[in-house]
Structures are given as C-alpha cells and as structure tokens.
Amino acid sequence: MVGAELQQGIVSLFQGQGEAAVDRWVATTCGYCGTGCGLYLGVKDGRAVAVKPDTAAPVNKGHLCLKGLYEWKTLHHPERATVPLRRRGREMHPVTWERALEEVAQRLREALATGGPEAAGIYHGGQLTLEEYYAIHKLAKGVLGTPNIDANTRLCMASTVSGYIRSFGVDAPPGCYEDLDVSRLIFIFGANPAEMHPQLWQRILRNRKLNGARIMVADPRLTLPARVADIHLRLRCGSNIPLLYGLINILIKEDMLDRDFIRRATAGFEELARAAAAFPPERVAGLTGVPAADIVAAARLFGRSPSAVTVFCQGVNQSSQAVDTVTLINSLHLITGKIGRPGSAPFSLTGQASALSMREIGGGGSLPGFRNPENPEHRRQVADYWGIPEERLPRRVNDINRMLELVEDGRLKVLWVIGTNPAVSLPDLGFSRRQLEKVFLIVQDIFYPMETAAFADIFLPGAGWGEKTGVVTNSERRLNLVRRAVDPPGEARDDLAIVSHVARYLGAGSLFAWQGPEDAFRELRELTRGRPNDMTGVDYALLERLGGVQWPCPEGGRGTPRLYTDGVFPTRAEEAQGYGEFHHPEGRARLLAVPYAPPPEVPDGEFPFWLNTGRVIEHYHTRTRTKRIPELQALVPGAYVEINPADAARLQVTDGELVQVISRRGWIQVPARLTEVVAPGEVFVPFHFGDLDPGERERRQAANHLTGRNVDPLSGQPMAKAGACRIEKLQAGSTGQEGRGEKGNGPRIFYKSRKGL
Secondary structure, three states, rough: OOHHHHHHHHHHHOOOOOOHHOOOOEEOOOOOOOOOEEEEEEOOEEEEEEEEEEEOOOOOOOOOOOOHHHHHHHHHOOEEEEOOOEEOOOOEEEHHHHHHHHHHHHHHHHHHHHHHHHHHEEEEEOOHHHHHHHHHHHHHHHHOOOOOOOOHHHHOOOOOHHHHHHHHHHOOOOOOHHHHHHHOEEEEOOOOOOHHHHHHHHHHHHHHHHOOOOOEEEEEOOOOOOHHEEEEEEOOOOHHHHHHHHHHHHHHOOOOOOOOHHHHHHOOOOHHHHHHHHHHHHHHHHHHHHOHHHHHHHHHHHHOOOOEEEOOOHHHHOOHHHHHHHHHHHHHHHOOOOOOOOOEEEEEOOOOOOHHHHHHOOOOOOOOEEOOOOOOOHHHHHHHOOOHHHOOOOOOOHHHHHHHHHHHHOOOOOEEEEEEOOHHHHHHHHHHHHHHHOOOOEEEEOOOOOHHHHOOOOEEEEEOOOOOOOEOOOOEEEEEEEEEOOOOOOEOHHHHHHHHHHHOOOOHHHHOOOOHHHHHHHHHHHOOOOOOOOOOOOOHHHHHHHHHHHEOOOOOOOOOOOOOOOOOOOOEEEEEEEOOOOOOOOOEEEEOOOOOOOOOOOOOOOOOOOEEEEEEOOOOOOOOOHHHHHHHHHHHHOOOOOOOOHHHHHHHHOOOEEEEEOOOOEEEEEEEEEEOOOOOOOOEEEEOOOOOOOOOOOOOOOOOOOOOOEEEEOOOEOOOOOEEEEEOOOOOOOOOOOOOHHHHHHOOOOOOOOOOO
C-alpha cells in the first residue's frame, strides 16, 4: 500500500498532464467516495482521455486523489459490457434488449402472481444518480409493491441512518466540510480519512497548520491519522460503547456541559447520565484497553474545546452496537452544545459517491422526502402524488439479509441486482453465494465479467460514470451534477432508461414518462417540498452555476451549510422519518441511554485473534472498476493480512509468507504483512478482493469468506469490524484447505455453479 502522503505527491506530478491532447473538458463530479470532488473529464475524438481537478470546486479546491486521477480509464476498458446476455445452460449468450426486458418483466409478473409481493426483490448500489434511485424505488414500491428493496447502504451507512433518525428525527448530516476548516478539535472516530476521504484529510491538516486545530482519534489500528493525532484512543475491536460512555461520564462529572442547550433542546438527559455513571474511567479502561488517564484527557479535550467535529465511518457503522454508537456520538455533541454552529457537528462520512442520494429517496427504508412509511399521512402524500393505491406501498422493507433468507426458504423467486457486487461485498460468502445461485438473478452492471454476473440468468449492460447526466449528493448534503461526456459502449444504456423501459413492459409506463434525468429530478423535487431535505429551489442550472447546493434549499434559497442552528430538530410526528415511538411536540433531540453488550463473537482458544476488515486508498469497494486500472492494480494487486510482529514471531510467520486466515465461516489464503498498524491480538484484511477472477482462483482471498451474519438489530448492518479468527502457517507441500471450504465441508476452490462457474 502506498502511503497517503506519497500518493498525494504522485497525484501532484500528474494533474493537468495531457491537456494539449484534449478536444474539450466536461465539468463533472468524481464517481468514487462520498466526498464529491469536482473535476473535468477530457475528451478527444469522442473518447475519454484525461482527468484534471476543478480548481473552482468548493469541495476539493483543485486537488484529486489517485483514484480520481485515473477514473477516465474505466470508460473504454475492453471488459465494458456492451450487449444484454441470457443464460442457456452454463453459458451466457447475447440477446436483444427487447427480449431481455420482456423476460425481466415477465419473470417479475410471474413471481408476484405466484408468490405475492415478497417473491420479487431489487438490490442496488451507491454509485447511481439520484434520478436513477428515484426510478428504482418508484418501480419497487409504487409498481411492484414489494417490500424487498434495499441498497448497499445496508453495508455502508445504514447504522448512521438509524442513529441520526433516532437522535434528530431524520437522516440528515448536521455539519459541512467548512466545519473541518474551522473547528478547534477534529475527533476521528472509527474512520481513516487519510485513505478513504483524502481531500477531507488535507482540509483537516490545513486547519491544524493554519489554526492549531487538535486531532483526536479513536481506532484499534495505528492509521496515519492516529500516528499524527494529539491523542490516540487505541480501543479494542467492538468496544465503542464503553469508550463513549467513559467520555460522557467525565463530561458530566466535571460539568463540561451546555446545560442551557440540554434544557431547551433535548430530552432524556437524566437517563443518559445514569447510564454513563456506570462507566468510570477505570472500568472503561478494562473494557477497551485504553488507559484511564487517556480517557480523562480525551474527555477534557473535547469538553473544553470551543468547537469540535466528530467524523465517523465504518469503524462505527460496521462494528458492534453500531446504531447505539452513532446515538452516543450524537449525544456527545448534544450535551456539550457542539452542534448547529461553525466547527461543531457529529459528521458521518459516506463511502460512495451518491450514497446520500440513495438515502434521500428511501434507500434506508423510508419514502421519498424523508417520509415515514408507517405514518398514514406520509403514505397518503406519496401515493396521491404517484397516483397509486396507498395499500400498495410497503410499510416496512426487507433488507438484503432478509432477502437472502427468503431465497433460502423458496419465497423470493427473482432478484434484480443493479450496480453492486454482492458476490464479494456481502458477509458470509458461503451462504450468500448459495442464495445467488438459487434465485433467478438479473444483474445490471457496466463490466462483464464481474463476480455477481457469474450467477446471473440475465445480464443488462449499464452506462457508467462519464456516460450519463444526473445528480449525486455528497456527505455534506451537497447536490452536485455528473455530466455525460462520452457515449456508453455498444448497446449499453443508462440505468434510468433501463428501469423506465421495464416499467413500460409492466404496463406502468405512464408513471415513468420522462424525457430524461432532468424531468425525473423535477418530479422528485416536488416530493421534497416542505420536507427536511427540501430541494424545490434547485435545478440543474443552479447546480452548474454554484458548483453544487446543500439541501435544504427551498424555492428562492441558495442552500443550507449547517442544520439545527436554532436548536430545533425535526422530531415532531408530522416531520419525523423514523419508525420509533419517540416524537417530541417541541422538536427536541433525543438523548438515549443505550445498553452495553460485548460483541456477539469474541476471540477464544480456537479463534484467538480479533478480525477487522476494511479499505485501502488504492482500491474502491469490490474493485469492479479499480482492478481494471493498471496503475492502481499494480500498487495493491492482492489481499493480505496485517499481523503484529509480536504475534508473527510467536507463530513463526515471516513478512510476505502465505498464511491461512480461518474463521467459523470459512478461510482465505493471503500473504502476511507484518506491521504495528495492528495491535497484538488483532489482524486486518482489506475487503476489496474477490476470488473469482482469472489468476485469482488458485487461492481464496475474499475477506467476506471470514465475516459472519451477525447484524445490528436496529439497522440490519453486518458487523464486519468485530469478529474472531486464527492464523495458520501452510505446511510444506500443502496446497491449502482442500476439503475445508465453507463450514469446513466444501471444495478448496469456489464451487462450480450450475450457472457456469
């Protein structure tokens, strides 16, 4: 892995090169992480040939990371999907769009007719546009009436969604990037912005250099932010709750509170205080491994700082008690009044370019406009606007975990996967892949082959970034435009067109009678009128003129950088998005006393190591795109396991040696990387890598062979950050785990599927 500082230097050497060979530059937004960097895509003779940063973009101000710099190379790759495919036996064969879409519609109709609404489902990714998400959810909820509609926000941000709703009433990040520029304290909790959100990390470092901002990090690993932090709280995996309670305990004990804000803007402080009293620093030290003195110092740094931003990501969302952790992070800010003003916010960082767009229209289980599907008035508003019977709208959705269980039970017959790769990204791959094999699977993606397409019965080629126009919303609620710069390859179509055509084959074409994405945006915009994410003042021209706009932006507005500046929260029943019973007529935020329980899986004699999985800067999610960029693939060509040198010495494992990582679910074979980035007793495996690609089948390296199906009970988000495993050396002459596949009883290589693997 190339260090973040070195990567920034490499990027600076190449930015702007090749301008003389470009016919035109098209302004657009990066399609990788949720930062939302502005850039220009260079086109020569109808082909993308270069990228350069937008120096006027308010988000990245003329800088890009390595992934963004090479993003253009995905557009004309020889493995871009160009024609629809249909399975015949073990082979996939080209078919016409008409035949493919007719069969998709027919399969959906048959499933609903024979099995009811639960017999069909859709699972989509976080790299589409707001307009495409809107079409997908309108089709699923308004036409099919199925509760089986989910997005890979379930793997990424679902716990933040639930936590924000729980505390504030709706899923709306309160802060903005400017807060990172001006805050006196940046508390990085379970996140690594140096690798996952590099431009935000650069803003944090500039704030430290110019303003003397302090940095505090809570992370089991010794990441770059942890190495440069003023305080590193190196907690054990799965111990977020006691650490946060320990901080709150000291804040209350030493009266570092904003009691006026607590009194007028919150409810539940007494219950929270009683719960925190059970977590004095000495007890927290025993539960977390963080010295008691560091816990006290961290609480004082947070409490005494005039402003503080807590940025958090997957170390929260994918860990044990994730929603409870988000709730306590919110409470940390509420009891100190550090919210709704410059430099102060609990601020989640989203992992995908348009993941927040997905949440705005219902990717977390709600209805468009942050409406509560169990609120009769909210349901009526959406049903009337769409012109459908209210009873068709599902009151609750089944997440992808539940969908796979329905497949196993024979109840879900047809699954449509759009723009995501669950054959690598879902936990417990042994179980997940068996369900993908059983169901009639429609896969819609921009590349072929890709792992999930190996299970497809029908494959539909989609248009990718740079080939379509629409809106993407970044982590700070900023609506940005992505622009079509080149044509999709072959017969590939954009996802909005594909979904709209399926609707027409289902007889619902009048509900999707858009001439293009801007028409779809105008329709969606009306469903946000008067809602917490009001976009009625936004159009494409305004987004282009201002370089993005932060919602809420009602008619006549120009966007809203920060929320809750008046100390009033959308927790009234008529406003709230959540399913819970907490509604406050005065619009107060909720302070909740959450219980603490150890993670459901902990190290023991058979599996003595904590297992942590995550990302690296060079790759993006399941590498569907980045593995096809030679410069990025060469930097990190395969998975590995980080092991502390002390553990490696005890195991007699050397750096680079191929080892087996084994959990209760399965195993992988990867090289050992000896590093003090991980603490003794803990290991880390990057999750980006599949094991179905040519050249990768000789050994398994997908981290999700190891992860389990334990999920947060409130968000349904899998726990990929707190499991247990063991490390084994390969014996001389061994070829690995022959006879020990999933559950210890499968073939060494991923099994041959009836669908062609």
